[in-house]
Amino acid sequence: MPDTLEEQLTKHLTDVHSIEVQALQQLLVAPRMARDPELARAFREHIVETEEQERLVRGRLEAHAADPSRLKDAAARAGGIGMVLFARSQPDTPGKLVAHAYSYEHMEFAAYELLSIVAERAGDPDTAAVARSIRDQEAAMAERLAAGFDRAVDASLREFAPDDLGRQLGKYLADAYAIESQALQLLEQGQVIAGEPGLVKVFSDHLDETRAQQAAVHARIEARGERPSRFKSVLLRVGGVNLGGFFGAQPDTPAKLAGFAFAFEHLEVAAYEQLQRVARRADDDETARIAQRIAGEERAAAAAIRARFDAAVETALSAQALSG
Numbered sequence: 001m002p003d004t005l006e007e008q009l010t011k012h013l014t015d016v017h018s019i020e021v022q023a024l025q026q027l028l029v030a031p032r033m034a035r036d037p038e039l040a041r042a043f044r045e046h047i048v049e050t051e052e053q054e055r056l057v058r059g060r061l062e063a064h065a066a067d068p069s070r071l072k073d074a075a076a077r078a079g080g081i082g083m084v085l086f087a088r089s090q091p092d093t094p095g096k097l098v099a100h101a102y103s104y105e106h107m108e109f110a111a112y113e114l115l116s117i118v119a120e121r122a123g124d125p126d127t128a129a130v131a132r133s134i135r136d137q138e139a140a141m142a143e144r145l146a147a148g149f150d151r152a153v154d155a156s157l158r159e160f161a162p163d164d165l166g167r168q169l170g171k172y173l174a175d176a177y178a179i180e181s182q183a184l185q186l187l188e189q190g191q192v193i194a195g196e197p198g199l200v201k202v203f204s205d206h207l208d209e210t211r212a213q214q215a216a217v218h219a220r221i222e223a224r225g226e227r228p229s230r231f232k233s234v235l236l237r238v239g240g241v242n243l244g245g246f247f248g249a250q251p252d253t254p255a256k257l258a259g260f261a262f263a264f265e266h267l268e269v270a271a272y273e274q275l276q277r278v279a280r281r282a283d284d285d286e287t288a289r290i291a292q293r294i295a296g297e298e299r300a301a302a303a304a305i306r307a308r309f310d311a312a313v314e315t316a317l318s319a320q321a322l323s324g
């Protein structure tokens, strides 16, 4: 097996290992934060699955005789992949918790799909099989969370008086505006560092779409007579995105970036699914309609990114061979 393939495989394995370590940390506090018995149960069940996933991945790392100190390093920089956005945003409502968890499950899904592609190429069918079976567990967990969007919205709105719904809707719109600002930065920077022409094209197409989405959200904010100060303060809170500093110019950047962008699109899906539900409860049909449309666009963007996973791995491998 060429060195680059073996190296890439070990790198992907240490990455998914660190993702599981971080997943466990998040899952341990999630049931309490969910403020809903069914959501709490979904999180608790996934703790058991995640512990098993961590064990399986460790087994594959050991099979590749990975240096245990590397494993420790990986755990120390837990969540290295893509936590640039998630780490800073402390979920303060059940809805945000579920949105972040939904996105995290998709980051895991992407990481395992990428791992399976690399493992196949490296002639390691055992690792590829483990990767696919864990990938499917992450997909199932994401589906359970999606089935809980209604419950998450209910749990988030429960503490507010019914006549406060309009103000709550304003907050969800402000959050959507802020997410689109992050999306714009991510796509602009992503185009520059993606390194794979097909992925660059997906990013640039979605960049145009994202500008239109943000304008549509802005129009709803204005139509509802919200004060601009509210969404400006949300923008300050979420801050800027610096992908370059995070991903650096590593040979595996195309694959990691694709996985991260895939997860980010699902953060947006969850945000718009919830915005749509809050708008319905507040009898704002126009906002509900726009949220539904944008959620569909985010799903399509995610699918287009996923379709570049193979090519992203290919680019990463040849970049490493060249730099190697």
Ligand SMILES: [Fe+2]
Pocket: 020, 023, 050, 053, 108, 138
């Ligand atoms: Fe996992």
Ligand SMILES: [Fe+2]
Pocket: 023, 046, 050, 105, 108, 137, 138, 141
């Ligand atoms: Fe998971």
Ligand SMILES: [Fe+2]
Pocket: 183, 206, 210, 265, 268, 298, 301
């Ligand atoms: Fe998007």
